[in-house]
Amino acid sequence: MEGLKVSDANLVVFIHPSKANKVPQAILCELSSLLFKFNEKFEGVPLAYEVNIQSEYAKILSGLHPYFGVRLKATLLLFSPKPDMLLEGKVVKLAQESVHVVVLGFSSAIIIEEDIRDEFKYKIRHGEKVYKSKHHKRHAIKVGTMIRFLVKSLDEEILHISGSLIPVNTGSIRWLEKHSRDESQARSGRSNKDRKRKR
Amino acid sequence: MGVELVHGREGYLEMEDVNFSDSDLAYHVKDALKSVSLGDSDSYNQLIGVLHQNGRLSPDDLALLVTSLKAISGAISYVDIVHHESLLTSIFNMSMWDYRPEVMDALVEVIISLAASNGKYVDSCLDMLVSNFLPPRSFSRLLSEPIGIRRKDQVLCRVHSALKDIADLVPLAPLRLWRIIIQRMPNTFSMEPLISIYVENMLRLESSPLGELLGSMMLMAVMDRLVELDVEIEWDDILQEDSNKGIFDMELENVEDFTDDDDNNDDELPKDTLNRKRLGGNLVAEKLDSLMVITFEHLKSCANGGRLVEVFEILRQSFRVTVLNAYKSKFAQFVMFYTCSLDPEYCGVKFSEFLLDMFVDGIYPLTRMSAVAYLASYLSRGKFLSASLVLNILKSLVDWCVEYCQNQDGDISPKAHRIFYAGCQAVMYVLCFRMRSIMEIPRLKAQLLLMPLESLLRHPLTPLKVCLPSIVDEFLRQAKAAHLFTVSETFIFDDLLESEYSRAFGGMERLDMFFPFDPCLLKKCDSYIRPNFVYWSMVRATYDNEEECSSDEGFDEVSMDGNVDNNEDLLSNCSEGNDLDLDEFDNSLNKMSITPKDPLRFSFGGRFEAPTRMPSILRPSTSPESL
Numbered sequence: 001m002e003g004l005k006v007s008d009a010n011l012v013v014f015i016h017p018s019k020a021n022k023v024p025q026a027i028l029c030e031l032s033s034l035l036f037k038f039n040e041k042f043e044g045v046p047l048a049y050e051v052n053i054q055s056e057y058a059k060i061l062s063g064l065h066p067y068f069g070v071r072l073k074a075t076l077l078l079f080s081p082k083p084d085m086l087l088e089g090k091v092v093k094l095a096q097e098s099v100h101v102v103v104l105g106f107s108s109a110i111i112i113e114e115d116i117r118d119e120f121k122y123k124i125r126h127g128e129k130v131y132k133s134k135h136h137k138r139h140a141i142k143v144g145t146m147i148r149f150l151v152k153s154l155d156e157e158i159l160h161i162s163g164s165l166i167p168v169n170t171g172s173i174r175w176l177e178k179h180s181r182d183e184s185q186a187r188s189g190r191s192n193k194d195r196k197r198k199r
Numbered sequence: 200m201g202v203e204l205v206h207g208r209e210g211y212l213e214m215e216d217v218n219f220s221d222s223d224l225a226y227h228v229k230d231a232l233k234s235v236s237l238g239d240s241d242s243y244n245q246l247i248g249v250l251h252q253n254g255r256l257s258p259d260d261l262a263l264l265v266t267s268l269k270a271i272s273g274a275i276s277y278v279d280i281v282h283h284e285s286l287l288t289s290i291f292n293m294s295m296w297d298y299r300p301e302v303m304d305a306l307v308e309v310i311i312s313l314a315a316s317n318g319k320y321v322d323s324c325l326d327m328l329v330s331n332f333l334p335p336r337s338f339s340r341l342l343s344e345p346i347g348i349r350r351k352d353q354v355l356c357r358v359h360s361a362l363k364d365i366a367d368l369v370p371l372a373p374l375r376l377w378r379i380i381i382q383r384m385p386n387t388f389s390m391e392p393l394i395s396i397y398v399e400n401m402l403r404l405e406s407s408p409l410g411e412l413l414g415s416m417m418l419m420a421v422m423d424r425l426v427e428l429d430v431e432i433e434w435d436d437i438l439q440e441d442s443n444k445g446i447f448d449m450e451l452e453n454v455e456d457f458t459d460d461d462d463n464n465d466d467e468l469p470k471d472t473l474n475r476k477r478l479g480g481n482l483v484a485e486k487l488d489s490l491m492v493i494t495f496e497h498l499k500s501c502a503n504g505g506r507l508v509e510v511f512e513i514l515r516q517s518f519r520v521t522v523l524n525a526y527k528s529k530f531a532q533f534v535m536f537y538t539c540s541l542d543p544e545y546c547g548v549k550f551s552e553f554l555l556d557m558f559v560d561g562i563y564p565l566t567r568m569s570a571v572a573y574l575a576s577y578l579s580r581g582k583f584l585s586a587s588l589v590l591n592i593l594k595s596l597v598d599w600c601v602e603y604c605q606n607q608d609g610d611i612s613p614k615a616h617r618i619f620y621a622g623c624q625a626v627m628y629v630l631c632f633r634m635r636s637i638m639e640i641p642r643l644k645a646q647l648l649l650m651p652l653e654s655l656l657r658h659p660l661t662p663l664k665v666c667l668p669s670i671v672d673e674f675l676r677q678a679k680a681a682h683l684f685t686v687s688e689t690f691i692f693d694d695l696l697e698s699e700y701s702r703a704f705g706g707m708e709r710l711d712m713f714f715p716f717d718p719c720l721l722k723k724c725d726s727y728i729r730p731n732f733v734y735w736s737m738v739r740a741t742y743d744n745e746e747e748c749s750s751d752e753g754f755d756e757v758s759m760d761g762n763v764d765n766n767e768d769l770l771s772n773c774s775e776g777n778d779l780d781l782d783e784f785d786n787s788l789n790k791m792s793i794t795p796k797d798p799l800r801f802s803f804g805g806r807f808e809a810p811t812r813m814p815s816i817l818r819p820s821t822s823p824e825s826l
Contacts, residue, residue, distance in 0.1 A: 096273065097276060102367075110316055112316075113276070
């Protein structure tokens, strides 16, 4: 899946003097407050971090509250989806007008009717809502299916993604993977035949 | 299909002969929405008009409303936050309480679709749902009637499932939800039914699936509100409540009689003010009472669901941060008491260990003294606490006190060693309640006899002189009867409730007279607390078998003297001024059948408790220099 990257960052965390006797906890607390929120400096949403404190010395700020700044090196796992990236998520709701997806368990995405290619038709089979492909019988999208979709836009504040199923390489991941495997097998099969014929 | 379709846009709103399928309607709504940006708002305005219908709706209007809402959910992707502002405002202002269930369902669908379609709408959608926690003012008076109860059920059920659905579709929504809930929480001055419903909703959320994320915040906010209400209840209001109920008139007569009224500033106030004051206290007390009952019910259901331990941990954190340090907390702490009573083996034990830790390891003296006062009162009053647990805690307390005084030389200094005196007083207080039950178990009796109580109490720091005389007196009596130890020096306290020394160690906050788990004065909650509560009258002291007769008199005497102080407010130093014989005073009081020290008589409609010997009411001392 695109959109995930690991970055190294040099950070300075400012800690309140009352926490001076439990600095590692305070650092973890401070960094945890950054998680799952879009951060402009990181250009993404931090999902996880690993911390290495650089030095045991910290500079005390002058001012009313003498916070002290601890320097550290952190490795961050960032989620920064951009338009035209392909993301993967689980379908949580299907309707005639839209498909609702949750990416990585925390980011919500919506794909509206106009952004679903005509290949897919909305049906209700045995009480279950499903988008079935007209061209490929086995390609179906139901609640719980993992799908791959294209990013159209992102609302950074609440991490809400607007997506699209127009491109051909979007849809149910399981079917796409199987389909591409079959195709490559078929291709290699054909090229073997060709080679055999040539000989 | 009705071909009498649409001559112009208005047509789609007339439902008489026309049958539209859902998708047709959705198409028309989409059309209406799209045309707004092109300058044509006719259909759009008509759509808004449909939403604004209220009052009793005819079946046709109802059907129109429902289908319009359904159509809007189908056309959500066409809704624009700028062009369709009035439509959005109309939707967000609709109150589910005003409509029938079919409309509620359709409205909820719209809200969920809106929230899931675009991040910009999430806050407003959540806000709309939370605003539906409370009924509109026009509906409030119906709340207690069957129709109101039914409607409340229908609305809240849908609101909570909508919140859950939104959380499923937009996983980060709960983060924003809790802020909205806290912001919209009715303040302490709101009407009781409103606060009650809102808190009910908050606790319902706590036990819902969303509770995993929001539960702790909901509980802490509820506890904060309880403490806020608690603090609003003035001590004076409590006195008024008790004393005025029976002797309101009496009191006024007495007021004219007595000239000395330094402590009793009620004399100056006219009858009306007293009424209002009492009423004011009552209203707040009623609110607190209702909220605590709702909380107790919730705790019971948590216990039934096996979730009590996690709820207890959150409440304990909240207790440490708010209740422990709130000086005037009178009743909010009973939430902890009730929780512990529901699970004595774990919660009951953990709470006492927690209080002990706060005393032994705490940093701030006031917090430590407060913690040990809570501990002493808790161990004494908790019927569900085993004698062995009590003894273990006592052992730790005694060990701490002994260790403390090993490093001290002579000299009574109440202020400097106040934490030590608080610890000693706690030990004595608990033993007054529990000595007999401990002595009855041989294994525990042996441990008690081994405790270095004698050396502790005989130490030059003389805790026996500094701690509350009434407690010391009772303790020594019981200790003597139990052959625990005897003191050679007789302490003559003149049956005082308190002394100069005790006041000194208690400090300005009077932590020497702080018994937080004294009988709860709130009527409704008390029925929850009562089965697990030890009243002083239930306690069998160690001397009880031997001195049955004499103890009764002693009972009255000490109770009288112990409470001359308390009576002062009402009867203004009549004992001092008039040299009344104590028994006579007692008799006259009994005739009036009021003992302000015994508010239970009033709170529970005549159910009498025997006069208590111990300073068993939570009151500030009104310093009796005169005594």
